[in-house]
């Protein structure tokens with residue numbers, strides 16, 4: 001097992017295995033079995049590239065052999081930062097088969113995030129595209145490699161320059177397959193985060209397969225399903241809810257688009273006869289707007305999943321009317337628990353709730369600030385435990401003691417209400433995070449970066465309401481003698497290599513922060529001040 005990963009106590013593991021929730025099948029074996037069954041059926045479509053199940057299977061084997069020959073071993077961590085391209089899947093399945101662990105980074109991550117992931121996980125390899133969306137990832141790799149001594153291999157899809165080209169790694173596989181056990185960690189997924197440094201989520205083959213299988217059943221995927229991956233493929237939602245892996249599990253076809261805009265996605269939906277896709281709320285709004293005037297035939301689309309942030313009931317109601325398909329709300333988290341509205345639920349449930357858990361094995365508690373269960377139907381903090389919700393983050397003992405209850409429930413930080421029918425409605429959150437249209441921003445992480453600026457005395461990052469993204473970020477800055485300009489601070493953050501979506505949308509300079517009774521920064525007052533256009537702030541200061 002990977003060291004420093006809290007896991008399920010033996011009594012739970014035994015029960016989950018005995019009941020068949022954990023099937024003992026690895027992700028690599030799942031593909032092997034599907035390839036034997038579906039052979040030449042198309043598994044992945046990426047523009048003009050089409051890979052059959054047999055081809056993907058063969059490529060994964062050849063690449064696993066190549067990774068091994070290059071010196072990448074079982075349990076080694078490999079940062080995978082790829083856009084929506086077919087190679088993402090050969091890389092993942094090769095690593096799964098080798099027993100090496102992908103660390104999933106998003107295409108928008110920059111040197112700050114990647115250097116941290118590489119250092120923290122002691123990654124030996126980093127897989128990148130050459131250039132994507134106008135950004136040269138080789139330049140980023142040079143920067144990271146100069147700082148992280150463990151990082152021996154940079155592997156590039158495309159023009160490798162001084163690095164290794166992915167295509168050159170393919171070799172004839174060894175007869176002996178690698179030994180990987182389904183109870184082992186399969187990869188490290190990223191947490192949305194609410195702390196200074198992002199947390200890494202260890203998911204095992206067993207637990208992930210269980211969540212995928214459950215999701216496939218709920219979303220009714222089968223051999224005829226065509227799933228469009230429009231969101232970044234490494235994110236947990238398009239990866240597993242049921243996402244691309246669920247589609248491969250079901251024998252369907254994964255179709256990739258480089259960007260989720262209607263201009264990119266609509267012609268592909270028409271051409272490939274896409275049946276299901278997943279979006280975050282702001283994108284769903286853009287699709288709804290575009291649906292009124294586009295000229296494409298979207299009639300194949302049966303299900304539009306929306307999740308990652310709260311989708312308003314008002315927008316939700318428009319989906320069936322304007323896009324002609326069934327909306328499925330998805331409230332999930334990379335730590336585990338995923339809730340879905342069911343496809344045949346009454347419209348009122350689909351529009352007004354964020355769904356119910358995948359499994360009867362998902363234990364849900366809604367509690368007050370003292371961990372006491374609230375009266376059913378009341379609002380409270382969501383705690384959860386179950387066969388696919390982690391028991392702790394990777395190498396994070398101190399944080400785990402707070403993020404999990406002593407009996408193993410994960411504190412989601414979300415504030416929810418449970419309806420009489422057992423559906424969850426997300427009402428807010430207690431974690432110090434801004435949910436920028438599905439992109440999660442940990443306030444403390446951005447605050448730490450701003451505090452590194454010599455002209456910044458103190459800073460508090462909070463959310464402000466936004467019609468389109470749901471929330472945006474605002475940084476309240478107490479400057480030293482001379483206040484820097486907002487533009488200078490933004491450039492400073494960019495130069496520190498922070499992902500663009502974490503750079504505050506707005507900056508306000510103030511003299512002091514409103515305080516809570518116990519002398520902490522009163523972020524609630526700051527949030528309210530923005531809504532009331534900063535009047536309360538000046539009052540609070542007087």
Ligand code: J2J
Nearest residue numbers: 192236237241307308309310330331332333334354426
């Ligand atoms: C309100 N908040 C939501 C929703 C997630 C499927 C779908 C989404 C994610 C995901 C995922 C929300 N309404 N419908 O991993 O498999 C917020 C909550 C939650 C956090 C998790 C999946 N859906 N959220 O978004 O790990 O605050 O996963 O705790 O990125 O997003 O973020 P993340």
